[in-house]
Structure formats: structure tokens, C-alpha cells
Amino acid sequence: xxxxxxxxxxxxxxxxxxxxxxxxxxxxxxxxxxxxxxxxxxxxxxxxxxxxxxxxxxxxxxxxxxxxxxxxxxxxxxxxxxxxxxxxxxxxxxxxxxxxxxxxxxxxxxxxxxxxxxxxxxxxxxxxxxxxxxxxxxxxxxxxxxxxxxxxxxxxxxxxxxxxxxxxxxxxxxxxxxxxxxxxxxxxxxxxxxxxxxxxxxxxxxxxxxxxxxxxxxxxxxxxxxxxxxxxxx
Amino acid sequence: xxxxxxxxxxxxxxxxxxxxxxxxxxxxxxxxxxxxxxxxxxxxxxxxxxxxxxxxxxxxxxxxxxxxxxxxxxxxxxxxxxxxxxxxxxxxxxxxxxxxxxxxxxxxxxxxxxxxxxxxxxxxxxxxxxxxxxxxxxxxxxxxxxxxxxxxxxxxxxxxxxxxxxxxxxxxxxxxxxxxxxxxxxxxxxxxxxxxxxxxxxxxxxxxxxxxxxxxxxxxxxxxxxxxxxxxxxxxxxxxxxxxxxxxxxxxxxxxxxxxxxxxxxxxxxxxxxxxxxxxxxxxxxxxxxxxxxxxxxxxxxxxxxxxxxxxxxxxxxxxxxxxxxxxxxxxxxxxxxxxxxxxxxxxxxxxxxxxxxxxxxxxxxxxxxxxxxxxxxxxxxxxxxxxxxxxxxxxxxxxxxxx
Numbered sequence: 001x002x003x004x005x006x007x008x009x010x011x012x013x014x015x016x017x018x019x020x021x022x023x024x025x026x027x028x029x030x031x032x033x034x035x036x037x038x039x040x041x042x043x044x045x046x047x048x049x050x051x052x053x054x055x056x057x058x059x060x061x062x063x064x065x066x067x068x069x070x071x072x073x074x075x076x077x078x079x080x081x082x083x084x085x086x087x088x089x090x091x092x093x094x095x096x097x098x099x100x101x102x103x104x105x106x107x108x109x110x111x112x113x114x115x116x117x118x119x120x121x122x123x124x125x126x127x128x129x130x131x132x133x134x135x136x137x138x139x140x141x142x143x144x145x146x147x148x149x150x151x152x153x154x155x156x157x158x159x160x161x162x163x164x165x166x167x168x169x170x171x172x173x174x175x176x177x178x179x180x181x182x183x184x185x186x187x188x189x190x191x192x193x194x195x196x197x198x199x200x201x202x203x204x205x206x207x208x209x210x211x212x213x214x215x216x217x218x219x220x221x222x223x224x225x226x227x228x229x230x231x232x233x234x
Numbered sequence: 235x236x237x238x239x240x241x242x243x244x245x246x247x248x249x250x251x252x253x254x255x256x257x258x259x260x261x262x263x264x265x266x267x268x269x270x271x272x273x274x275x276x277x278x279x280x281x282x283x284x285x286x287x288x289x290x291x292x293x294x295x296x297x298x299x300x301x302x303x304x305x306x307x308x309x310x311x312x313x314x315x316x317x318x319x320x321x322x323x324x325x326x327x328x329x330x331x332x333x334x335x336x337x338x339x340x341x342x343x344x345x346x347x348x349x350x351x352x353x354x355x356x357x358x359x360x361x362x363x364x365x366x367x368x369x370x371x372x373x374x375x376x377x378x379x380x381x382x383x384x385x386x387x388x389x390x391x392x393x394x395x396x397x398x399x400x401x402x403x404x405x406x407x408x409x410x411x412x413x414x415x416x417x418x419x420x421x422x423x424x425x426x427x428x429x430x431x432x433x434x435x436x437x438x439x440x441x442x443x444x445x446x447x448x449x450x451x452x453x454x455x456x457x458x459x460x461x462x463x464x465x466x467x468x469x470x471x472x473x474x475x476x477x478x479x480x481x482x483x484x485x486x487x488x489x490x491x492x493x494x495x496x497x498x499x500x501x502x503x504x505x506x507x508x509x510x511x512x513x514x515x516x517x518x519x520x521x522x523x524x525x526x527x528x529x530x531x532x533x534x535x536x537x538x539x540x541x542x543x544x545x546x547x548x549x550x551x552x553x554x555x556x557x558x559x560x561x562x563x564x565x566x567x568x569x570x571x572x573x574x575x576x577x578x579x580x581x582x583x584x585x586x587x588x589x590x591x592x593x594x595x596x597x598x599x600x601x602x603x604x605x606x607x608x609x610x611x612x613x614x615x616x617x618x619x620x621x622x623x624x625x626x627x628x629x630x631x632x633x634x635x636x637x638x
Binding site: 059086092098099103111116120159163 | 243247547548550552553554555558631632
């Protein structure tokens with residue numbers, strides 16, 4: 001028996017109702033992401049790439065279609081179950097880092113553990129260990145405003161990783177960074193893929209997308225092309 | 235999430251805008267302070283009144299001639315009412331079967347002297363039955379006897395404080411004192427009873443400062459007396475007895491209102507009615523204060539939620555459920571009102587102490603009042619924090635994340 005794809009979108013549509021002419025952000029998109037793979041979703045602004053990522057991350061609900069994680073539909077989970085899933089199996093990386101300004105770096109990272117089942121005594125050591133792994137341990141007591149863009153994104157990455165998720169969902173993670181810092185963040189992501197994590201990255205930058213194993217291109221809410229980064233078109 | 239963590243999270247949220255949070259809690263602070271102070275004053279007054287009524291005794295009735303309006307005096311004169319007399323006391327004794335004991339009283343404020351020492355005292359001239367009607371406890375010697383009364387012997391029984399004042403270093407028994415211009419022999423002293431509070435108009439005597447003498451030693455024209463102290467057999471009979479005595483005396487005084495009946499039991503009932511009205515007033519003030527304070531809290535919490543929309547989105551993306559978000563913001567509101575309530579309690583207690591010190595009123599802050607004030611403040615946080623917290627939790631995570 002063939003195992004189902006790790007993460008799968010099946011004929012997913014997302015329509016935003018409006019007073020006149022409903023906005024179709026996604027229109028019947030299907031996508032398969034294998035465990036441990038690195039997939040880039042590309043497309044121009046308004047193509048629906050972030051919408052697809054948000055649906056994969058249970059931050060939004062599709063108007064139709066299914067999102068399957070290991071064969072189980074996660075698109076219609078109730079709030080508690082969806083929150084649990086986000087906390088335990090998914091890690092998010094945003095373009096604008098989204099660190100909580102009043103908290104220190106280590107507290108920001110611990111926030112994920114606040115909603116987990118992990119014992120309180122373990123939080124600080126886990127947070128510091130993950131900070132150490134991205135060489136930012138010395139910034140633990142700093143506030144986000146005291147960090148550079150690259151450092152802030154690395155802290156956001158540490159936060160995404162602290163609860164050991166299976167899947168990392170990154171929405172334009174290098175969009176606010178200079179090219180050198182962006183490269184560094186991409187290197188970190190590739191390292192995570194090497195460790196067996198599944199990465200789905202949204203970008204409009206072809207150079208960034210090329211770092212992935214597979215590129216899925218969207219346009220006007222439809223999937224127009226999917227290709228391997230070795231040049232082959234699948 | 236543990237309460238400690240929730241409190242820490244709430245604290246982090248509140249210190250973001252320290253001044254704003256403090257200002258918003260001020261409504262609760264003053265509301266709670268006012269309630270605690272008023273309850274303390276009310277409780278102090280209650281204890282004092284109950285103590286005073288207790289001293290009067292709930293099986294007692296006192297018939298007094300007192301200060302009446304000119305109109306009442308003219309009316310009494312026009313219908314030739316003799317005022318309160320010994321014959322009234324005899325009539326009550328004959329007619330009212332529920333009277334356990336009865337003592338006619340004449341009293342004057344005079345200076346009592348023993349050697350070089352002088353004390354202001356109330357001379358109460360009465361009969362031996364006064365000891366029963368007033369629950370007099372003799373410390374040394376004896377009380378006024380029937381023989382003293384019959385022979386108008388110049389003997390006196392001194393209240394505890396008066397005796398101590400006049401004879402600080404010696405036994406008063408057998409000594410002689412001057413009451414007004416007359417010499418009296420001390421035949422007894424009373425056990426201390428406790429000072430009657432000033433300012434209350436219930437008419438209880440300060441037993442510790444009285445000088446008791448035979449009624450016949452203080453004669454008055456027409457057998458007039460100032461008071462008839464009556465003890466009734468049981469507290470259940472007090473109401474009916476008071477009505478009977480009132481109607482008897484009205485008839486005897488030809489309808490003149492030149493006496494008054496003081497019935498401690500009725501005073502107590504009247505006091506309880508006043509007390510419940512006071513409670514309604516205090517309760518209303520508490521509700522209004524906390525309502526105003528609560529609206530302030532809701533306003534600030536709504537502003538907090540609006541400003542921290544993005545934080546809500548981030549937390550939701552990290553795994554916070556709607557319930558987690560509700561808990562967080564609700565805890566902030568409760569922390570705000572709880573802290574405000576605690577400060578309010580301290581201010582209220584200090585306020586009541588200030589009232590006690592500077593106005594001389596008795597105050598008493600009960601632990602129940604403090605707990606109630608804190609519970610009300612916390613309930614205000616809960617009540618007025620729930621809507622902002624729910625609003626935060628209802629935000630769409632995606633829209634919250636995009637919020638600038």
C-alpha cells in the first residue's frame with residue numbers, strides 16, 4: 001500500500017465574499033509535499049501563494065477542497081484542535097518576524113512552549129538551546145527592538161523550531177533582509193531540511209525559490225507550473 | 235496555563251502602559267476605598283448602638299419625663315397634667331402584670347466631694363428595686379435598703395469610677411461624701427460596668443459614675459419623679475407591656491404628652507430598619523462606583539486589545555487557542571481591578587482610621603467587608619473584562635497578523 005503524501009492540498013479554493021464580485025484567491029489548487037522536502041511556492045503579488053500557505057498552516061479555512069496531513073483532513077478542525085496542530089507540528093516564519101515587542105528574545109521563544117504540554121522546567125533550557133544552535137545565545141535577554149533584521153529573523157526561526165515541529169511554513173522570510181543575511185537564513189533552512197524537516201516557503205524571488213527542491217508557481221489563484229529545481233519540469 | 239504564568243503574562247501586558255493602567259484602576263481604587271470606609275463607619279456605629287441598647291437591656295422599658303416642646307408643655311399645663319409622679323409608678327405596678335420590677339427615679343447632676351477631691355456625678359435617688367431593674371452588681375457593701383428608704387437615711391452607693399475618683403487610695407465604704415450640700419455615708423460600691431459612649435441619645439446612664447441614694451433623700455414637690463425604670467418578665471412581653479403602660483399613662487395624664495417611653499427592643503428594631511436602609515445606600519454607592527470603574531477598565535482593555543491585535547495574531551499562529559487569548563486578557567482586567575481593589579482596601583481602612591481619629595466616630599473594619607470589597611473589585615474585572623477579552627479572541631488570526 002502506498003503511503004499518502006505527507007502534506008497535501010486537494011482541489012483547494014478560497015473565495016472571499018464581497019458585496020459585489022467575490023474575490024477568488026485560490027481556485028482549485030492541488031499540491032503534494034513529501035516529508036523532508038523543501039518546496040517553494042512562487043508567483044507574483046496576488047497570485048494566492050500566501051493564501052495557500054495560510055491554508056496549509058490552518059490559519060485560514062478553504063472555501064472548498066481539503067488539506068491533508070498524513071492523510072487526515074486538517075481543514076475543518078475546530079479551534080482547539082487547529083491551535084494544537086499549529087503549536088505541535090507547524091512552525092511559522094513571517095516576512096516581518098512578528099516578535100512580541102515587550103518580551104525578551106528568550107521569552108518570545110518560550111511563548112510557543114506556553115501553549116504546549118512541555119513541563120515548565122524545560123522551557124528555558126529548550127529556548128536557550130535553540131538560540132545557541134543559531135548562534136544567538138548572547139541575545140537572549142535583549143528585546144526585539146535591539147536586534148538587527150537578520151537577528152530578528154533568526155530569533156523567529158528559533159521560535160518556530162523550539163517545539164520541534166515537522167513542518168516549517170515560511171512566508172517571504174528573506175523579504176525584509178539584505179541579500180547576504182537572506183542567504184544566511186536560507187542556509188539555516190536548508191540545514192533544517194537536512195535534519196529531516198519539511199519546508200514550504202513562499203517567495204516571489206526566483207533566486208530564493210531555486211534553493212528549494214521543487215518550485216510550484218501560482219498565477220491568479222491557479223497552479224500554473226510545478227518543477228524540480230534541477231531544471232526538470234514535472 | 236497555570237495561574238502564576240497567566241498573572242505574569244497579564245503583568246507584562248499591563249506594564250506596557252503603566253500610567254494608563256494606573257489611571258484606569260483609580261476608579262476601582264476610590265470605589266473600593268469609599269465602600270470599605272463607609273462599611274467601617276457603619277459597622278462601628280452598629281457595634282456602638284448594639285452595645286448601648288444591650289446595656290439598656292432588651293426586657294427594659296423606661297418611662298421618662300424629659301425635654302418637651304413649649305407646645306407640649308403648654309398643653310400639659312392647660313389640662314393640668316401633674317407630670318410623672320410616684321402614683322404613676324404605683325399604677326403601672328398595679329395594672330401591668332408583666333412587670334418584674336419597677337423603680338421610680340429622681341436624678342440630678344451634682345458635685346460630689348470627699349475631702350479635697352471633687353467629682354461631677356449623677357445622683358440617682360431611687361428604691362431598692364432599682365438594683366433588679368438595672369442589673370446592679372455590688373462590689374462591696376450593700377445597696378439602698380427599704381429601711382434607708384423609709385427613714386430617708388443619708389446613705390449612698392457609689393459607681394466604680396466615681397468611688398475610685400473620690401477615694402483612690404482607700405476603701406470608700408464607711409466614708410462620708412458631700413452630695414450638693416448634704417453629707418452622706420458610703421454604704422456600698424458598684425462593680426465596673428463599662429463606659430457609656432457619648433453622643434448616643436439612648437439615655438443609658440453611665441453606671442460607673444452614679445451615686446445611688448434613697449428616693450426619699452431627694453424629695454420633689456407633688457411626688458414628681460424623673461423616670462420609672464421597669465423590667466418586664468420576658469422579652470416577648472415587652473411590646474404589649476409598652477402599649478399598656480403608654481395607654482395607662484395617657485389616661486392618667488389626661489392625654490398630655492409630658493412623658494416618653496423608651497423601649498430598647500423597639501429602638502433595636504428601629505435601628506435595624508435604619509441599618510438596612512444604610513446598607514442599601516452603601517450598596518448603591520458601591521455598585522455605581524464599581525460600574526464607573528468597570529467602564530473605565532473596559533475602555534482601557536478595549537484599547538489594549540486594539541493596540542495588541544498583531545500580538546493576538548502571533549500568539550494564535552504559535553498555538554494559542556481562543557480560550558487562551560480570552561484567559562490572557564481577562565486575567566489582565568482582573569489583575570488591574572484586583573490590584574485597584576487591594577489599594578482601595580488599604581485607602582479605605584486608612585480613611586476609616588482617619589474618621590475615627592479626627593471625627594471621633596467609632597469605626598470597625600471587618601475581614602468580611604475587606605473580602606467582599608476585593609471580591610466585588612475582582613468581579614468587576616471579570617464582568618467588564620470579558621467583552622474585550624472575547625473581542626481579542628474572536629479576531630481572525632490572519633487579519634490580526636496583518637494588523638499594523
